[in-house]
Amino acid sequence: MQPTPESRRRKDATGNLLLNRVMRLVRAGRPYLAADKPFYVRMDRACGGDFAQLWFLTRGCTWDHGGACTMCNYGHARSVPEDSMVESVRQGLERVPRGVDELYVSPSGSLLDPVEVPHRARRLIYELVASFPCSKFSLETRAETVTPEAVDELVAAMGARRVAVGMGLESSSPWILRFCINKKGHPTNFEAASQLLRGRGVGVYANVSLGPAFLTTSEAIDDACQTVQWALNHGADMALVFPMHVKGHTLLAWLHQRGLYRPPSLWSLVEVLARIEPEFLPRVTISWYRNDYGDGPQVVVSPSTCPRCRPRVLESLDRFRENPTSSAVAHLVAQECECKDAWRTEMEEAPERALPERVLDQYEQLARAFNLMDWWSARDEEIRAEVLGLDAPHVRPADWQAPPAQWTRDRHTLAH
Ligand code: SF4
Ligand SMILES: [Zn+2]
Secondary structure: OOOOHHHHHHHHHHOOHHHHHHHHHHHOOOOOOOOOOOEEEEEEEEOOEEEEEEEEOOOOOHHHHHOOOOOOOOOOOOOOOHHHHHHHHHHHHHOOOOOEEEEEEEOOOOOOOOOOOOHHHHHHHHHHHHOOOEEEEEEEOOHHHOOHHHHHHHHHHHOOOEEEEEEEEEOOOHHHHHHHHOOOOOHHHHHHHHHHHHHOOOEEEEEEEEOOOOOOHHHHHHHHHHHHHHHHHOOOOEEEEEEOOEEOOOHHHHHHHOOOOOOOOHHHHHHHHHHOOHHHHHHEEEOOOOOOOOOOOOEEEOOOOOOOOHHHHHHHHHHHHHOOOHHHHHHHHOOOOHHHHHHHHHHHOOOOOOHHHHHHHHHHHHHHHOOOHHHHHHHHHHHHHHHOOOOOHHHOOOOOOOOOOOOOHHHOOOOO
């Protein structure tokens, strides 16, 4: 039977049944975040301005509780009273320099999700932010929480202040979202939310992942590049590329422990930047490429290079984050090291089998390791058909014949 649009929508909203189960088991026993550290403030420079990030403690992302997102451990907590959330933001703001260029406020998931941040708390947080002197206010939320009412409330609360909303797109490939990341929904949800936000004068940031589970180095780079391009053409004002860290109690950590996953090299991040058309660069930034998560959930291993070149690569990445220009990219691309040669070799390695077949092998391993073989055997055929894209055109990788990896040193010359 052909799937209907409604059955596809339901399927996308449910997520990946195997990964939902595995992720709930992977997250079982995860310690709660410390209630005595209910917020942090992180300052850095981005796009020529001072950027303040204020995180505050909530119960955690609603989707995290259901088993979504194989890379994520944004943390969870016992129930957090509304007043504590508001108090965290109030105290956090006392540590943010007045007049900062951009203030980014984020809970452990979505500010617009009423299950995570109840409506009254959100309204009081808006009041605190509205009276704080900064040029721009931005927040993070899932695309599905962006409703006309929520956007109207945000716009009304912020008055003339510039506002932007960041959403975790992760990948523009519905197939990768579903079978590698297990991010529920569909990229079209991001597009719809972007239209809604832009229609009311709110800016849109797209969070783009580099290095989802199961992908080779080259596939991960291709996916991040295609996603940046897709996001900028489908409503995002800015694309933020995040190289994935391996955090405790995630599928990435489980795979990493067994030699089945490594976080992306920082050279892969450089390659993504090098492949972006120069005219798009001012609309691209990079985030969390340093391992400075502070007191948050434990990071097992981070994107890196070798210790010899790491400081200068990080410094050059900072330079790009501060000023995203072709010459900053050229400076990155011009860096050489022996570890870069090894990364090039790895990037050129072609896997023996196609991605869907490799994913199915790993699914079976996961089912075995997590004592889900009875469950797997009952659904094996259905899941195989889905992963191989036989019965669900919406999950086929769009144009999976990605352009061959190429070194694009000459696209960005130091003369720019
Ligand atoms: S990546 Fe975002 S949507 Fe997914 S579990 Fe983490 S916080 Fe939730
Ligand atoms: Zn090196």
